[in-house]
Amino acid sequence: MLWLSELEDIAKNKLKLNEDLKNHTSWKIGGKATAIIEPQCVEVLLPILDFIAKNSIPYFILGGGTNLLVHDSGFDGIVISTKKLKKIDKISDTIFVFEAGVLVADILKITLCNGLSGWEHMVGIPGTLGGALVGNAGVNGYSAGNSVVWVERIEKNLSVKKLIDKDIKWAYRESIPLNDGSFITKACLKFTKSNKSTITENINFFKLKRSSQPKHGYSAGSVFKNANNREFAGFLLDKYGCKGLCCGNARISVDHANFILNDGNASSRDVWNLIQQCRNIVLYRHGKWLDLEVKLIGEPWT
Numbered sequence: 001m002l003w004l005s006e007l008e009d010i011a012k013n014k015l016k017l018n019e020d021l022k023n024h025t026s027w028k029i030g031g032k033a034t035a036i037i038e039p040q041c042v043e044v045l046l047p048i049l050d051f052i053a054k055n056s057i058p059y060f061i062l063g064g065g066t067n068l069l070v071h072d073s074g075f076d077g078i079v080i081s082t083k084k085l086k087k088i089d090k091i092s093d094t095i096f097v098f099e100a101g102v103l104v105a106d107i108l109k110i111t112l113c114n115g116l117s118g119w120e121h122m123v124g125i126p127g128t129l130g131g132a133l134v135g136n137a138g139v140n141g142y143s144a145g146n147s148v149v150w151v152e153r154i155e156k157n158l159s160v161k162k163l164i165d166k167d168i169k170w171a172y173r174e175s176i177p178l179n180d181g182s183f184i185t186k187a188c189l190k191f192t193k194s195n196k197s198t199i200t201e202n203i204n205f206f207k208l209k210r211s212s213q214p215k216h217g218y219s220a221g222s223v224f225k226n227a228n229n230r231e232f233a234g235f236l237l238d239k240y241g242c243k244g245l246c247c248g249n250a251r252i253s254v255d256h257a258n259f260i261l262n263d264g265n266a267s268s269r270d271v272w273n274l275i276q277q278c279r280n281i282v283l284y285r286h287g288k289w290l291d292l293e294v295k296l297i298g299e300p301w302t
């Protein structure tokens with residue numbers, strides 16, 4: 001592929017060819033990507049995205065890889081990882097600008113160190129700020145969107161735009177238009193002054209909400225979205241006997257039925273078969289088709 005060496009020049013750092021995506025996902029599943037790029041700064045992203053668009057090269061944006069099911073056959077295209085986009089600027093005592101690759105957990109550490117409240121509900125949420133904003137990560141009505149002042153992104157037409165909070169529609173696992181495939185580069189977050197003991201108390205409160213989730217094993221968090229506040233996917237899957245179900249080396253956690261664990265050598269096929277089995281059980285017993293929270297990368301999924 002001729003374009004690979006051209007892209008390497010533009011990316012200004014070595015492209016990693018035939019990169020095993022299982023090393024980049026929390027599920028530890030997935031085949032190889034044609035190449036992965038880890039831009040070191042936002043400035044090199046524009047020419048990369050420009051080249052990719054002009055050459056119609058398939059790509060996807062990789063954050064922490066905590067919400068992805070990557071096909072065993074891999075991804076025929078370029079993976080742009082935000083792993084190295086980690087710049088943090090302190091604007092004032094309560095306002096910070098974080099690049100998209102900053103970990104959700106690192107933001108929590110910073111707020112705690114600075115006596116700032118507003119991010120405690122994000123405790124235990126893996127992945128990056130970019131991923132958290134796209135999926136409006138959070139718990140029971142408290143989400144990443146709550147702290148946003150503005151979000152900067154590179155849109156599909158390659159224009160760089162800043163969206164202020166009121167331009168974004170935050171909903172359960174949704175942030176319109178942040179989830180339209182544009183590249184989130186950074187976000188400005190605002191917190192409120194508090195004291196460390198109150199912040200720690202809040203953190204412990206939200207930690208408790210996650211206590212039924214499996215503590216060990218490779219997973220991607222909740223596999224399915226909740227249909228609404230009364231029809232929790234985990235509850236339905238548990239009610240209809242899915243806990244402990246296995247396909248190859250993938251199994252439904254016995255702690256929480258909305259988690260699929262990779263026992264070590266699970267393939268995407270194992271996980272996919274288990275997903276379809278669970279969906280069919282809930283459809284047959286309850287008349288509802290469960291929507292995926294995890295994103296599928298690669299193909300075919302049949």
Ligand SMILES: NC(=O)C1=CN([C@@H]2O[C@H](COP(=O)(O)OP(=O)(O)OC[C@H]3O[C@@H](n4cnc5c(N)ncnc54)[C@H](OP(=O)(O)O)[C@@H]3O)[C@@H](O)[C@H]2O)C=CC1
Nearest residue numbers: 061062063064065066067100127128130131132137184221
């Ligand atoms: N509550 C919990 O315990 C858990 C929550 N999660 C949720 O999943 C999120 C996943 O985050 P993360 O691991 O970083 O993401 P992932 O690497 O899993 O990426 C998921 C998708 O997010 C999009 N994305 C990621 N970064 C960006 C960006 N900078 N700009 C635009 N799109 C982006 C990509 O969409 P595209 O394919 O369109 O390129 C990608 O496919 C977590 O923050 C959380 O919201 C996950 C696991 C557990």
Ligand SMILES: C=C(O[C@H]1[C@H](O)[C@@H](CO)O[C@H](OP(=O)(O)OP(=O)(O)OC[C@H]2O[C@@H](n3ccc(=O)[nH]c3=O)[C@H](O)[C@@H]2O)[C@@H]1NC(C)=O)C(=O)O
Nearest residue numbers: 139209210220221222224225226232234235238255256257
């Ligand atoms: C893990 C994720 O997010 C999690 C987040 O950590 C927690 C924090 O409380 O709330 C959501 O889980 P959840 O809806 O499954 O919350 P839980 O409180 O664990 O369960 C909801 C209800 O189902 C019941 N339940 C759950 C699992 C189970 O095996 N059996 C069962 O009966 C629980 O008793 C509870 O009454 C998020 N998941 C979704 C799909 O919205 C993720 O997004 O990856």
